[in-house]
Amino acid sequence: MTPEEFRYMRPGNLAEAVAALAEPGAKLLSGGQSLLPLMRLRFAAPKALVDLQDVAELKGIEERGSEIRIGAFTRHVDVAASAPWQALREAAEQTGDRQVRRLGTIGGAVSHADPAGDLPAALLALGARVELMGTSGRRSVPLDEFFVGPLMTAAQEDEVLESVFVPAEGKDSGSAYRKLRQEASGFALVGVAARLQFDSAGTCQAAGIGVTGVGLAPYRAGAAEEILLGTLVGDADVEKALGAILEGVDVAADAYASAEYRSDMxxxxxxxxxxxxxxQARA
Ligand SMILES: Cc1cc2nc3c(=O)[nH]c(=O)nc-3n(C[C@H](O)[C@H](O)[C@H](O)COP(=O)(O)OP(=O)(O)OC[C@H]3O[C@@H](n4cnc5c(N)ncnc54)[C@H](O)[C@@H]3O)c2cc1C
Structure with a gap:
């Protein structure tokens, strides 16, 4: 199928992009890897597309004090090659195929809020936050408050997701993303990212766990993180944390996996x- 007719706009900077969103029925276009398939199926029919590809403020990865700023229009390939934290690079590397990674962007993936998105899990584990720019200015939202449901975020209609911030990698810290792929689509049947940081005595002083593919939205497993804090992350501590990883989550069941199998995985x-x-932290 072909999409319904729409107006095409290509702003040259962020202020123009925010202004363009005032057009009735306007929607932002980044890599188009989620939005365009929906438009072709006519599940989405925006009256206007605001293409962000010329907005320089949305591009690049840079240090900002104790954080790393990743511009929203940074492509998956560039996150895989240049982002800090192994978990983030691994999640980008395992997102879709080569074409999707060349076109798709971190801002599009976060804004699309797919319940099985890979990058959201890694970013949640890292304790990321996002900055949004709208007609009333810029605001910061912790990522675990940004995902509010399947394909739903806390962004307002007049806001552009400008940047994703993650903490700089500290000493004795490590992270990883592990994914069970659904064979036909490549999306996560289950994906889990973990981040740990230890003090000089080997005690865990920071823990982050992000989970995708399991609930209605990617989530941070706060109860499991709490269990690991202050421990040596030995086998018994890990087992205890695993027992809390699904706390408060309504585990999805579908044609690909029962709730029981998904929970085990x-x-x-x-x-x-x-x-x-x-x-990695101990290496
Ligand atoms: C064949 C295929 C396989 C895929 N496999 C995977 C996979 O395994 N894992 C995975 O996680 N994803 C997968 N994806 C999705 C892919 O990661 C997308 O690139 C990503 O979800 C959306 O990024 P995008 O830049 O293409 O956004 P777009 O499609 O351009 O936009 C997506 C949504 O975000 C909004 N948006 C875009 N940019 C912004 C912004 N800066 N501020 C506010 N809103 C914005 C748009 O309006 C739209 O609603 C796959 C896609 C395809 C086509």
């Missing part, structure tokens, strides 16, 4: 991600 892939993050 979530614990298994969480174990692998935690162990990989630990061995």
């Amino acid at each position: 979530c614990r298994l892939f969480a174990k692998r991600a935690i162990e990989a993050a630990k061995s």
Whole structure:
């Protein structure tokens, strides 16, 4: 099928992009890897597309104090090659195929809020935040408050997601993303990212766990993180944390996996991600 007719706009900077969103029925276009297939199927029919490809403010990866800023229009290939944190690079490397990674962007992936998106899991584990620019100015939102449901975020209609911020990698820290792919689509049946940081005595002083493919939206497994904090992340600590990884989550069941299988795989892939993050931190 072909999309319904729409107006095409190509702003040259961020202020123009925000202004263009005032057009009734306007929608932002980044890599088009989620939006264009929906338009071709006529599940989405925006009256106008605001193409962000010329907005220089949305591009690039740079240090900003204790954080790393990743512009929203940074492509998956560039995140895979140049982003900090192994978990983030691994999630970008495992997103779609080569063509999707060459075109898709981190801002598009976060804004699309797919319940099985890879990058959201890694970013949640890292404790990321996003900055949005709208007609009333710029605001910062922690990523675990940004995803509010399947394909739903806390962004307002007049806001452009401008940047994703992750903490700079500290000493004795490690991270990893482990994914069980759904064979036909390549999307995560389950994906888990873990980030750990240890002090000089080997005690865990920071823990982050992001889960995708399991609930209605990617989520941060706060109860499991709490269990790991202050421990040596030994086998018994990990087992205890795995017992809490699905706390408060309505586990999805579909044609590809029962809730029971998904829960088992979530614990298994969480174990692998935690162990990989630990061995990286100790390397
Ligand atoms: C064949 C195929 C396989 C895929 N496999 C995977 C996979 O395995 N794992 C995975 O995670 N994803 C997968 N994807 C999705 C892919 O990662 C997309 O690139 C990504 O979800 C959307 O990024 P995009 O830049 O293409 O955004 P677009 O498609 O351009 O936009 C997506 C949505 O975000 C909005 N948006 C875009 N940019 C902004 C912004 N800066 N501010 C606010 N809103 C914005 C748009 O209006 C739209 O609603 C796959 C896609 C395809 C086509």
